[in-house]
Amino acid sequence: MSKTPALDLLLHELALATPGGYAVGLHIRYVSPLIMVNTYPEEWQEIYTAKVYGLRDPTLAWGLSHTGTRRWSQIGLPDPFGILKEAGEYGMHYGMICSIGPLSSRTIAGAARGDREYTEEEMEYVHRIVQRMHDLSVPPTRLSKAQIEALRCIADGDRHAAAAAKLGISESAFKARLTSARQKLMARTTAEAVQRAREYGLI
The missing domain is CATH 1.10.10.10 (Winged helix-like DNA-binding domain superfamily/Winged helix DNA-binding domain)
Incomplete structure (x- = not known):
């Protein structure tokens, strides 16, 4: 996992709150996150990577241009490649996106479930967990x-x-x-x- 006990505990809390899996990139800088954890179905991860969906994903685009939370069904961005529909084929019929921090060091988390939409309370709970993870993993400003x-x-x-x-x-x-x-x-x-x-x- 992260090699940080407190962060691993938060990742466990996030897993319990996201029955369909999650993907979180902490402090994304120069396109690369400081820490990346993905618990979505392995088959979906392979397809997502092979088809370079990271450059086309409307939920990720929303996270890069907004902060806060939003259901996948409400992001209001085009999905010409049908990524969200294809995700449903792997049990991820519903989901949410959470985006925190400045664009220079942004944390973005996506979460899925197969049975229903996330409630406002559930999204706020996920946001609180991700905010704590973001704060806990701030990159250092100096080394010894x-x-x-x-x-x-x-x-x-x-x-x-x-x-x-x-x-x-x-x-x-x-x-x-x-x-x-x-x-x-x-x-x-x-x-x-x-x-x-x-x-x-x-x-």
Whole structure:
């Protein structure tokens, strides 16, 4: 999941509130989210990716141009590719979109169900969960000197042993710095941490 216990608890709450699954992208910057979690049916995820629906999805377009919540049936945008109708073939007959934050770091969540429309109360509940997730996962504005040095070594192509020697520390201490940098950046891998640190102008 996210490697952040508090965030994982919120994802669990979101799962309970969205019987047809959800997709949430936290702090979308330069088209890429800081964290992406998708629990929609796997077949639908494969089709959505293969057909590049992310560039054509009217619910995503609504989320990029508005904040707040809206039912899929009420977004008022054209769906020339029939994405919402096709989603219904995988049990997602009804849904909602939730959009939070500035366009420079927006969080967008979609949620589905197969039996009926989401009520206003249910949408507000989902919005509160997603808002808490958005607030909890705000990207850092700075890293420690040690974290920056470690990430720069990796960015320069140094292996762990060579980087540790360059910094005058043990290899285990160097790995600890990388671990703390990954945690600060909510990255799953060191490569991802380097990429995010660059995107945020931290290294």
